[in-house]
Amino acid sequence: MLTIVIRRMLLAIPTMIALTALLFFSLTALLGSPAAIMLGQDASTDAIAAINKRYGFDRPLYVQYLDWIASAVRGDFGRSYVTQQSVVSAVLPSIAVSLELAVLAMLMAAVTAVVTNTLPAGRRIVGPFVVGANLVAITVPNFMLGISLIFFFSVGLGWLPTTGWAPWSEGALVHLKHLILPVLTLSAYYFGVFSIIYRAEYRDVEKRLFIQAARAKGISRSRVAFRHALPNAILPVITVIGLSMGQLAGGAVVTETVFSMPGIGRLLVASIGSHDFPVMLAIAMIIVVGVVVMNLLADIAYTIVNPLIRIG
């Protein structure tokens, strides 16, 4: 198993290099002259040249890239054009917020999808309803769902707050209360996707001989469902979790904006609005690398969970 894990990790590195390089080159190419942005459109050529020399914008692109990576690895992403603060100090706290949202959303989606579709009673009763709910879940855009939930639960019923974030210092219960709607919003789509995949796989697993053999041992229906069928049917869900990471990033950006959460997604949108290129680039890079890493983790998780691959 270790060899498989190491091999996957090694494969991820050239992927990350290729993606970050591609991102860097295309963005700097699109950006044009950063000096012109910093100084304003009608700056003199001398002033621009001075800035270029000072920041090293006149060096060949690949040198700039390597330099950027070298600094980034040491934790230095440059300074914000707008605030002149180091990018890291602005970005770091927001990563925690986004991670919490994303992890909770994925967890909620996976657990509810798997459990509702495993319970023998659940499958019978919930079945047709779930199919319809799945369809809605995967087509309603994040922002529409989020705003609808806010309208219903906050503006209408007043049960839940309209923003998605309260710091832990205000108490765990308050913190979690604020998180309910954003987590629901972000997880809805994945609940749909996981449900569809899991139900299909479960239907196949149910027909296999070892399920009947387990019942022949005198095992109850629910134990067979949860201890025999579930561990087999859940494997494709793990794979899909890994593949969904890219899309999750996008969903998180929208959700954070709807619920005014101080996460990395909303920071990205803000930096776009203020043309703050270093912050924008840093966040885009972090997200891309993060997606590759998450993908890798899901891959490894699958290898661990599936004995056919783990031991082979």
Next chain:
Amino acid sequence: MMASLLEVRDLSVHYADRTRSLLAVNSVSFDLAPGETVALVGESGCGKSTIGLAIMGLATAKRIEGTVTLAFKNGERRNLADLSDRAMQDVRGNEVAMIFQEPMSSLNPVHTIGWQIREAITQHQGGSRASADGAALNLLSQLGIPDAERCLHAYPHQLSGGMRQRVMIAIALSCRPSLLIADEPTTALDVTVQAQILELLKRLQAETGMAILFITHNFGVVAEIAQRTMVMYAGQIVETGDYGEVFHSPRMPYTRALLDSLPHLGRVTAGTRLAAIPGQVPNPAALPSGCAFHPRCRYFVENLCDSRCPPLEQSANHRVVRCLRWKEILAPGQP
């Protein structure tokens, strides 16, 4: 005369598909004595596996009629068909156990062998993990599995077909059932392994005194192990009797035909062709009138065999036949 272990009376199993109801098992009755091995023989689709599942309460049927009376280990006699699923859970794996045809698919691929054997033991006997492990180790060694310790920690895909079938048997026997239903347990194994498994079953039966209902499509396989045999066709029993007698002097034409289609040393001389039974097993939704076998029977007589369904008649001591003409068709070699 010993009281029977299992009494099946008028067992009928109705399946339903979208448009109609099918009778997979049609009013079957038989007895099984303790410690006896009975072979239930028939082609695929005749309903033999369904009987096994129905006894276990695992048939996904629309309606089941009849009684299945089992003598429990504590002396009680109860009709399994009356029991709830919850009550049947205490019966399955404990009083009656079942092993299946595909050893690979019968074991859960994501759990170790040890986990799966332990589950069977703790389900019925409770106890700690350590004691269950100990019992599992004993079982595996009894079944002739080398390096039982390592086997416990292995996954099914790491074992060979023969080993997996032994594990299946170990699981089935772990709680000392009085009846083992074996549904084609050797069909998916290669010939040498087949023989080993049969030997194993014979030995275990001698040690534990359990009865075996051996379901198969192959007469030859059970020659060494079965005392009695029942032949099934289209959901009905068409002949029963002592294994040797049925084998050597079959009364029912279907049994005859089945036996003739098997290659046997001594029965086939050079130059004779293997006789496959012409025609096909009937579709349970469209059974022939009268005797279900008549379209394929070489003793068919018009207006007799296709007009009424033959009842089971006693042909000798402990022998039963379902054929209107059995008295005329007596010994092999007769036209």
Next chain:
Amino acid sequence: MLIRPRRILGFALVACALLCALLANIIAPYDPLRSSIDLLSPSTASHLFGTDELGRDALSRVIFGARTSLLIGFGAALVAMVIGAPVGLVAGYAGGRLDVVAVMIIDLFVSLPGLVLALVITAMVGPSLLNLTLVLGLVMWPGVARLIRGQVLAIRENSFVEAARAAGGTPAWIIGQHIWPNTMRVTAAQFSVSVSLAIFTSSSLSFLGLGIPPPVPDWGGMVRSGYDFLAVNPLLSLGPGAAVTITVLGFYLIGSSVE
């Protein structure tokens, strides 16, 4: 074509959206760009969805908004198809090293965070109809390529392809005459799903502020500005939001009803 409820519902929804887009001039009660002094009025008989913060009729804006969404949706799906289909066809048919390389590239791009990239690139190049269409198409082509490649792999081994090869057909001819026609059913379905995804993503982009610049009515942008007035008139936000949902659902139903 089997009559399936899914497909019928899908076509019905898409038809609504198309009608709005094509006949906006006739259907919409007001000029979507005309502001009035009737600011933020709630839903009344004359303004079914109320008016927005510039006094414009919200319902008319929603109806006109269909044009932008459908234009971008179809455009982006087309771009994705134009890039992705040839890649998928060639990679699937050629096999060997070419296929391996193509798969590596496709897998690389497929796992990227699409919305984030579209966001950043659009920010750099500026949001115009053309730019949005191109960027979204660029983000979606790997998915299309992968699907088509899968189809080609499935068809490639069929005997009629063998026969064509034996008859001496060139790869280009075989792909054009035999393989492509057989992938078309699935490709058409995939196109519909792509349109659905493009509208989904472009409306998210405009919600985040990177849609067609005002005053052109644009569903995502309308949701964003209407959000501020959720307590006053929820339809300002939920109206265009529902329009997006219905259109996305419609195209998705059509595309997913083909197996």
